[in-house]
Amino acid sequence: xxxxxxxxxxxxxxxxxxxxxxxxxxxxxxxxxxxxxxxxxxxxxxxxxxxxxxxxxxxxxxxxxxxxxxxxxxxxxxxxxxxxxxxxxxxxxxxxxxxxxxxxxxxxxxxxxxxxxxxxxxxxxxxxxxxxxxxxxxxxxxxxxxxxxxxxxxxxxxxxxx
Numbered sequence: 001x002x003x004x005x006x007x008x009x010x011x012x013x014x015x016x017x018x019x020x021x022x023x024x025x026x027x028x029x030x031x032x033x034x035x036x037x038x039x040x041x042x043x044x045x046x047x048x049x050x051x052x053x054x055x056x057x058x059x060x061x062x063x064x065x066x067x068x069x070x071x072x073x074x075x076x077x078x079x080x081x082x083x084x085x086x087x088x089x090x091x092x093x094x095x096x097x098x099x100x101x102x103x104x105x106x107x108x109x110x111x112x113x114x115x116x117x118x119x120x121x122x123x124x125x126x127x128x129x130x131x132x133x134x135x136x137x138x139x140x141x142x143x144x145x146x147x148x149x150x151x152x153x154x155x156x157x158x159x160x161x162x
Contacts, residue, residue, distance in 0.1 A: 064091060071130040085134070092135055093144045095120065100149045121156075132157065 067084055068091070077085055099120050106116040125131050135141055136157065141150050 063087065068125070071128050072124065074129060076129045077133050080130075088130065089134055089140055092131060092140055095123075095125070096135065096141065096144045096153070099153070100145045103149055103152060126157075126160070 064087055067080070067088055070079065071088065080088065102111065102116055102119045102121070105111050106113065111119075136154070141153065145153065
């Protein structure tokens, strides 16, 4: 009888230990989920802040805003001085880095496709002749972003014509 009681006691203890492990794992899964949500929120805020800073840079700088206005009016590279093309090229480099950032975060699963599309990918600057000529020539793209993003971006540009 003592042997039977001992066996039942061990089974009960093992069940209690197994239940404790399951509860602990559920808690860890909950904490990971909470952490993932926090990281996603921080990512969205950082992308939003970056996008806002880029837009402020363009539209609050006295020397850049008129150049961008000319780009939107249809001007191409030959319509600008080398210094003006340099300023626009620097802006494009900042913008491309921002686009790559959104792409990296989308690929990591931190943002979904709708958010991805809303942070810069719908900007009409991408459809301008000056942007396309400048960026697709390769030098700015190669100097700014990773080879993987370069390929993605060129494919994206080809599938989103003017």
